Amino acid sequence: MNNFKILSVALFASASVLHAQDINEVKKQIDAEQYQKAKTSLKSIIKSNPSEGKAFFLLGNIYLNQSVIDSASITYNEGLKAKDEAHFNYIGLGQIDLEKKDVTAAKAKFESAKKEMRKKDYEEYVYIAKAYMNNSNPDYKSALATLELAKEKNGSEPQVLLAFGDAYYGDKNQNEAFSAYRNAFQADNSLIRAKVQLGVLLKGAKAYKEAVAAYNEVIALSPNYGPVYRELAETYYYWALNVPGRQEEYMKEALSYYEKYMTLTDYSLASRMRHADFLILAKDYKALEIEANKMKELDKVNPRILRYLGYAAYENGNIDEAISSLEQFINAPENKVISLDYLYLGQANIKKGTNADATAVDSTLYAKGIDYIKKGVELEPSVADGLGDLGKEYYEKKMFKEAAAILEIATSYKESRSFLIDNYYLGNAIYFDNAGKPVAERDTIALKKADIAYGNVLVASPETVDAYVSRARTNSLLEDDQAMIKYYQEYIDHVTAKGPEELAKPTVKAKLIEAYSSMAAGYANFDKPKAIEFFNKTLAIDPENEYAIQSLKTLQ
Template structure:
């Protein structure tokens, strides 16, 4: 019996030792959330809600993880359960406010946040901290509206006043300032965090991101390496290092290839440290889009699509990758699915760009152009990219008028002088004018665009500008019996230019000859000066033996009966 009793005692002791080893605290779960190990954190928190069924705080953090993972319904249900357990649970009211923000219900969010504050203790900074995080979580496409960033800063400043030694508050406050490009305030907040805890990996990583914003890639990488030295398993450090290397690659072509390879490897490291969860794979997919690695993107997206619980965003990645890998039908099917499944606030401008390209590739240029214009309207920094595609579509169809209009729309939307595009705008308006479309306003638009380009070029105007302004003026000049001389100033400029810079190509010689031919015609019909006409037509013929105006003049002098060419041909 004694032996059995001893064995039982040993066994019982092992049970308690095992429980101590495998026990997981709320602090462990919070560390996992900070390290973006969301699956791991969720498992811990679900276990804690069973072992500690009366803790409303556990329910809050579980709901917070759901919200981070974009499962708003599960988050709301969990926060509501926390309030049912403890009606004065300030954090769970904050959680409901964060859910409202995610649904663009600003009034509902404010109401829930106010309720949270009303039940918050005087020495409790955590509700204010998470109100700040909620506003920062509400970023769309990585951008924080100033009003929400300011609301976050107000809440976080209150949290800092209550507890100036909270490192998480300092880091989050720095993030809020950084979102508004207030680098000095962000740096002060991060340094405050590092003063409180020099081994704070999140503060080191946040400082590294700030250096990246300043394009100081060397110091940025050093800061991430410092974080990795403190905790080699802190995934976000590898992700931000990868983002920094990607940005440096895009900015410096000399290191681009090597940096992109390093970036992809570091991002893979991040994935392995974050459980390869659906959420981390989705972030990896976003990174691959920005890095331009569409082969890997297709692999990751295909892997995600096989998971029954995959976020609908997988269709976005499948669409992007399929387009870049020239699988247009699959890409269009995927993006159509994304637009069907996604709520409007989840659609990115880039989604319309790829949708438009895929529609064009599938032969539907009308819808494709509509989507590309939508992209330009939603992202004003990408107007030129969108219109480059639109213009290429019209050019391929030899649709001169719509090509001109597309250039016109582009130059009106971009707030900088697109000189070359104004030139093409003018040229295509010129070519749009014809006997089938004798709309004189097209000539006005053509000359206006060319005039803008000429003024923008100052004293470095190429002869092609004068050439097309002369041709536009020629169409308004009347026939040889009613010449006004409208093209004269431009043809004189061409002669002046080529006299100083003798043409060498046949194309330039023909343009030079065109100027002399007009001067010859003007002298012949307007000035009735045959000597001057002869001189100019001789120069035209020397430069271009096939000049119609010059050949007609000399045939006429030699007794020919040909009809005079009325206009210079296009």
């Protein structure tokens, strides 16, 4: 009988060790972002041992990471029924509360988890800190405060140090983050992610060359660690954006490394979606269309696939498919619509509302497109950055009213890289749309916007002298003689200050003739001597100017 008891204890102990090994292996899979493999492993563990509460917790975390919140909630609640380590699932449910911005409910669940901790336990604190960090509304201060509790239990534990690194990084304390990541890797050199994060810090500082060198050190240690290739891809992507002349080369590198990352992680739907997000950033829309159709084969009902199909269809010229896919996505109440969804749907309606040679416009479709774009900008103002290019397309086609509608949205984002030039084109588009129209038909509200647009140009760049002429012309259409005279005079002052060589240029002479003649015409309404003076200035440059000659005869 005693031998039987000893054998039972031994078997129980070996089973516990085996499950611990299984869980540790799963943790490695999660760290390597092999989520599909980890899910399969966890489901197997749960099936063979439903008492393993931590297996439910880790599975719920994967669902949460992949934004499948309903499945995460169900899994955590099932985990609370487990015999062992069920309390970890309170942490998962607490993170769901944080996603809902219910901090009070989250803290109550975290306290429930803490009550089950033993004297030397620290892992719960690490996971609570991660819950504060890994949600849509991260709270890095609370994460750091929680990790201080873990530090009291075991401050040298590598996972505690790694979590500190993440919290400091999120809190924008780069020096402390660097120390924590370095110490974590020194404490456990199998903790590859800590070393990867040292490269991430360099990437964040735009030290792209140094970041790539740091990642190559990681690859030398662990060539099959997938996340390092994703970081390489993202680093080359940002490098491409910041180094003129190397964009195409570095973007190819970025896409190549992302493909490598995919081969080392998995081709699950969630991973394909992450890949699709990167393809959008990299503007590889042919590859995006291929990826979207592969996702459709895996899951025909997942709504995000419609987003990717819509983006790809628009960029690849299939406008009807773009509108159909994006309208299906946006009109489903359960979908979380982002600014880019509205932006693409808006641009698709604008394209559909304009025929190929720009000789006709469907005003209803065009207005619908503008409204969608405005919705996108309301959600995220920065999506207006780059809209100026679309506006300029219509400007070049002499579709000035349509161009102005787009450019007005583009100039609403003052941080735009093309804010100056977009304002200039906006002013011009409105001016040309109104020039030549009778006074009664001019859009005075739009013309006042043009005046403001030119003003924005001149505040940012006072030496953009042609903007003074454009602003004067606009005020002439508004029949504001005082403002018109003021801006022509500013043009005259700026070009005169540049000296005789500038004044001798044919283009400058032409604008001076325009300025003097227009100013004279304006003065004629309230100051006859000034009018005569300025018509004479016109004749000093162009003695045969018929308009000035005839006007002087009338005035005299």
